Amino acid sequence: MIELYHIWKQYQKPHWALSDVSIEINSGDFCFITGPSGSGKTTLLKIIFKEILPTEGQILIDGVNILKIPDHKIYRLRRTMGIVFQDFRLLFHQSVFDNVAIPLKILGIPYKEIRRRVFNALRQVNLHHKMWEFPQRLSYGEQQRVAIARAIVNNPKILLADEPTGNLDPELAFEIMSIFKEINKQGATVIIGSHDRELIRHFGDKIFFLQKGKIIGKEVKQ
Amino acid sequence: MIFRQLGYLFKAAGNNLWNFRGRNFISVLIIGFSFLIIGIFLALSNNLTYLGEQLSNNLAISFFLDKNLKSEDLEFIKSQILTSSLVDQVAYVSSDEALKRFTASFPELKDILDHLQSNPFPPSYEVRLKKKTMSLTAITSFIENIRHLKGVIDVQFNQEWVEKMESLSRIVKAIGFFLGGILIMASFFIISNVVRLNVFARKNEIEILRLVGATNTFIRIPFLIEGFVLGLLGSLISIFILFLLIKIFPIYVGSSLGAAKELLALRPLTTEQLTWLITGGAVIGTLGSVTSVSRFLRV
Numbered sequence: 044m045i046e047l048y049h050i051w052k053q054y055q056k057p058h059w060a061l062s063d064v065s066i067e068i069n070s071g072d073f074c075f076i077t078g079p080s081g082s083g084k085t086t087l088l089k090i091i092f093k094e095i096l097p098t099e100g101q102i103l104i105d106g107v108n109i110l111k112i113p114d115h116k117i118y119r120l121r122r123t124m125g126i127v128f129q130d131f132r133l134l135f136h137q138s139v140f141d142n143v144a145i146p147l148k149i150l151g152i153p154y155k156e157i158r159r160r161v162f163n164a165l166r167q168v169n170l171h172h173k174m175w176e177f178p179q180r181l182s183y184g185e186q187q188r189v190a191i192a193r194a195i196v197n198n199p200k201i202l203l204a205d206e207p208t209g210n211l212d213p214e215l216a217f218e219i220m221s222i223f224k225e226i227n228k229q230g231a232t233v234i235i236g237s238h239d240r241e242l243i244r245h246f247g248d249k250i251f252f253l254q255k256g257k258i259i260g261k262e263v264k265q
Numbered sequence: 266m267i268f269r270q271l272g273y274l275f276k277a278a279g280n281n282l283w284n285f286r287g288r289n290f291i292s293v294l295i296i297g298f299s300f301l302i303i304g305i306f307l308a309l310s311n312n313l314t315y316l317g318e319q320l321s322n323n324l325a326i327s328f329f330l331d332k333n334l335k336s337e338d339l340e341f342i343k344s345q346i347l348t349s350s351l352v353d354q355v356a357y358v359s360s361d362e363a364l365k366r367f368t369a370s371f372p373e374l375k376d377i378l379d380h381l382q383s384n385p386f387p388p389s390y391e392v393r394l395k396k397k398t399m400s401l402t403a404i405t406s407f408i409e410n411i412r413h414l415k416g417v418i419d420v421q422f423n424q425e426w427v428e429k430m431e432s433l434s435r436i437v438k439a440i441g442f443f444l445g446g447i448l449i450m451a452s453f454f455i456i457s458n459v460v461r462l463n464v465f466a467r468k469n470e471i472e473i474l475r476l477v478g479a480t481n482t483f484i485r486i487p488f489l490i491e492g493f494v495l496g497l498l499g500s501l502i503s504i505f506i507l508f509l510l511i512k513i514f515p516i517y518v519g520s521s522l523g524a525a526k527e528l529l530a531l532r533p534l535t536t537e538q539l540t541w542l543i544t545g546g547a548v549i550g551t552l553g554s555v556t557s558v559s560r561f562l563r564v
Contacts, residue, residue: 119478121477126477133473145477149270152269193477
């Protein structure tokens with residue numbers, strides 16, 4: 044369970060990127076955080092995986108206050124998460140295979156197993172035929188799929204994705220969402236920041252509406 | 266599991282060294298150049314030390330003796346000379362031996378000697394001082410002690426020469442400490458900044474690894490290995506270039522230096538100095554890398 048209590052975030056005075064955001068996301072939820080550009084979606088996601096710290100407020104994940112986890116132990120939290128960054132954050136001097144394999148190498152998983160899992164993850168995003176390519180030779184959409192494969196390769200407990208389908212055509216976007224849904228069915232909590240209304244309408248079980256850093260609404264499908 | 270992770274890390278370090286070979290090559294050259302300057306300085310300083318030692322080896326004092334001294338008096342003077350800790354060797358030169366040396370050195374003056382009734386050269390004790398004996402006050406006090414012994418009629422010793430040697434040695438030491446200190450500090454800053462720039466260029470990579478759950482150690486190790494290798498290669502290259510310089514310098518530059526040739530020659534580094542250079546390269550590379558990475562481990 045992910046609980047955010049009175050989260051405030053200010054990058055520069057006097058503007059608040061987030062103002063008093065309090066939300067609860069249950070384990071196994073498939074939820075969207077939506078809103079126009081600049082509404083604070085990315086900031087909120089970054090706070091959940093502690094890339095940035097809130098100016099005020101508390102965040103509990105499975106009862107643990109993540110703001111109290113010291114920097115050198117934060118890896119434990121992140122190993123339970125899969126993150127699709129808005130800017131992909133791929134290593135351009137490493138092959139697609141190596142990029143997707145990073146979370147597995149970190150855990151010291153045997154190479155054979157890494158190969159199997161990376162291949163499966165890439166097959167899910169329909170990119171297994173480009174396993175040995177380098178990211179700079181891929182299209183924007185393909186790079187995004189590499190980022191998605193890296194996020195799902197480790198069967199994370201929590202999957203965070205910031206505009207994961209922003210550069211994909213509608214068909215592929217639906218396919219990717221189906222993959223996320225599949226991971227969700229296996230027990231993972233999925234949180235997606237997106238402004239794609241069509242996708243949200245089709246897939247969203249729980250939707251939080253953000254505007255100018257404030258939660259202005261919540262919708263839960265029955 | 267740890268061995269598997271280490272395997273990945275060594276492989277990652279190897280890949281990074283190859284993938285960023287252009288940047289790494291420049292880093293190695295800069296590190297090498299910094300160490301080369303230190304190496305050249307050490308080689309020059311080695312030469313000055315060598316020259317100093319050579320000169321002090323040649324420092325000799327002759328105590329001229331009365332021709333009619335008895336053997337026990339001779340023994341007494343010798344024993345008095347040997348009590349000094351400055352003395353390395355004492356040799357007795359008889360009047361005949363002195364005459365022989367003179368005729369060998371100045372054969373053209375043989376006629377004059379033939380006209381003399383007796384041998385004009387007094388016997389003497391030739392004293393060689395120990396290496397690195399440069400204290401003029403100690404030498405003067407030793408000479409004064411012996412000069413006043415019964416049977417010693419004169420002393421020959423080039424005091425001006427010792428004074429010059431003494432001041433040269435002081436200057437070399439002062440320059441050594443000053444330049445050596447500056448060079449070592451400058452090199453340390455240059456090298457650690459080169460390594461830091463190298464790490465800075467890969468700041469994104471460090472962030473990504475942190476965000477996907479890598480521990481700080483996992484991130485640090487490849488950089489540590491890379492820093493070690495770059496530092497080591499840099500110092501080895503500097504030693505190689507220094508070796509070439511030592512071989513080539515006297516051929517191309519030596520003759521044009523004239524009188525300064527002896528002073529400005531490069532003398533090979535000692536094994537100890539080489540070990541320090543190599544270790545220094547590896548340590549500076551590793552430390553520079555690790556401290557730079559730490560700055561980006563706060564994501």
